[in-house]
Amino acid sequence: MKENSLIYINNCRVQDLHGTKIPSLDWEMRAGEAWLVIGPNGGGKADFLRALAGEKQILANDSTGDYSSLFKNSVEIVSLERAASLIQEERDLDESEYINKIDEGRTGRRFICEVLGGPDAKHRHLPLPAIAERLETLPEVKLCGVEKILDRGLKFMSTGEIRRTLLCRALLSGKKLLILSDPFAGLDAQSRTILLEFFATIVGKQKNSASNDPRTTIILGMERYHEIPDTITNVLEFADGKISFCGTKAEYEKLISEREAEKSKSREKERNEFISELKKIQSETEVLQNQNAVSDANESLVKMSNVNVGWDDHRVLVDFNWEVKRGEHWLIRGPNGSGKTTLLELITGDNHQVFCNDVWIYGRKRGTGETIWDIKKNLGIVSYRWHVEYRMVGGTDLESVIISGFKDSIGLYEQKTDVEIQAARLWLKLGGFEGREHENFGSLSYGEQRAILILRAAVKSPKVLILDEPCHGLDENYRQKILDLIETVAETGTTTILHVTHDPSEALPCEKHILELKPKETPMYQIIARTDAS
Incomplete structure (x- = not known):
């Protein structure tokens, strides 16, 4: 581990049970930096973030390879995938057909308390810990804006509400690294404002800390360069299973501008070709x-x-x-x-x-x-x-x-x-x-x-x-x-x-x-x- 490094990766690969996902990886995150990880669907971004979260392996390619992280197993990822898994968990645990009424399932309060000494999902009928009664007073709960939905069942929350609840739970979990994957997708204006304020607060502390042992560090993952918080300092981009850019936010914005200018030249042609191909496929x-009759317009x-x-x-x-x-x-x-x-x-x-x-x-x-x-x-x-x-x-x-x-x-x-x-x-x-x-x-x-x-x-x-x-x-x-x-x-x-x-x-x-x-x-x-x- 290099001095001031939080994460150090040199000559490594990312793999899972299905094989190698990213064959060559070199990256370093230092204290005081706030990173955005971005890239097209299937380009390697998701594999990289899941590897940092411990869901995939980061392995040395040879004797010169090295991977070290101060966060070790203290990582939590908040993503669309995690929210989907949570909904699936609630459906698997649903007991409506046995109790002859709608099973509300776990509430936001009970779900959050699972990381505060409360019972897990399989023991959700057991009493909650004493802290459950004062969740509304916790700064993390206020920061994520979930005070008013703590007693609502997870299955009755909107997508945005579920993800803010996941974020609150992750923040209270005590994990040192939070990975937020595409956190703004599907959020209304109020929820986006809450999340941006949250991000600015946490990253502000992260950037102002000279310590290489921070309390909470955030890595942001996005599908596209849209609504990027001002507090981001560096960008790591993946494409075709490899790093396609690594540098400062300013350098990346210059690259994005050049790409957009080039793409705008061919945009209309590509759109017309796509529409022509689509209509051909519909016909074939x-x-x-x-076969929907179109005679009755009303x-x-x-x-x-x-x-x-x-x-x-x-x-x-x-x-x-x-x-x-x-x-x-x-x-x-x-x-x-x-x-x-x-x-x-x-x-x-x-x-x-x-x-x-x-x-x-x-x-x-x-x-x-x-x-x-x-x-x-x-x-x-x-x-x-x-x-x-x-x-x-x-x-x-x-x-x-x-x-x-x-x-x-x-x-x-x-x-x-x-x-x-x-x-x-x-x-x-x-x-x-x-x-x-x-x-x-x-x-x-x-x-x-x-x-x-x-x-x-x-x-x-x-x-x-x-x-x-x-x-x-x-x-x-x-x-x-x-x-x-x-x-x-x-x-x-x-x-x-x-x-x-x-x-x-x-x-x-x-x-x-x-x-x-x-x-x-x-x-x-x-x-x-x-x-x-x-």
Whole structure:
């Protein structure tokens, strides 16, 4: 270990049970530095961060290789993957069918207390430690802005709320190194402000410390160079399984500017080529798509009247009225926890309170004999929770994931036909996955998985395409491809888009209708006709 080094890596590699992920690695983090780790999906960034967290191995390439870290096993990673695993844990522990009521599961208070001497998840019925009664007074809880959701079940939290709870737990865990992987994805403006203040506070202490034994150090991981805290000093970039840049933030910003100037020259040409290829694929795979008659322009696809949804004393949707007609593409927005995901789950059938409300899908009232397959055969879905469901299916290759989009299944349980295989490979090529059809879905980075699931949702040209933060975890290249894909699908006239996003830059020109949820207001929503200035 070199003097003033917190982490020192020389002539090493990163590997796991599947083989070498990064063949050559040289990097040093010194006291007082605040690092951003960035890079495209599948480029090595995620492997590197997971290696620092102890989830993959860092091994010397030969006798000259060296890896040393002052943090050793005192590392905690907060990521989209960790949040997905947490939701999966809650589903595995759910006892609703045994207790004849909704099992709230672990609350935020109980989950946080697991690192403060409280019982673990498997013993969640045991009493909490004394500190549980005063969590609200802890500066870490206030810093993460979770005081008001401590007694809410994890499974009832929004994605942003879950991740802030994970952050609070990590901060209270006493771990010396916190790795925050894409922490701003899907957060509303208030949550982003809270996180930026948190980052500035912790990193400020980190940078002002001359000690090489800091109390808490943060490494930030991002998919794209967007909303980077001012406190970052250095950038490490990965691409194609190797380091593609290592230097100061100022040097990286200069490089980014040069790259963007070069890319802008070819952007329109690449976009037109992508759209042309997409339309060609849609035409060639028409036999596998849902055939939606387009004659009735006024067809009501979704209609909700005086809908009320909630649990205990928490009301999510109150006296809610909304109708979606064919060809009306909607942008849905609102703060974390305002009910956006709940609203979409009423449409998909994943929220059982749909049956005690006046909800109509494709002109038929829910609860009048239709099956879930009657609903989903005309739906394409991409959401965080849907992503979690697919991660739970083991051993599925990319070809099968795409084909499952034609079958409306999670995983593939039927024999593939030659036509389906050909169609799947065309879509994979469009998404930049040519030649990777037999790779396991679970081996992909989170961003690559999200890109595959968006392709899967679009293949059958569904009546309604539900997109809940579709660009979560996507790098700039994939993000732009996906936005072009959504816009082109909307132009076909066969598919109506319902799009949730917190990022104004992801709002598409076709989305002329805005549904804005406003919790604790009366009414709790507003419908807006969108203009270019909206």
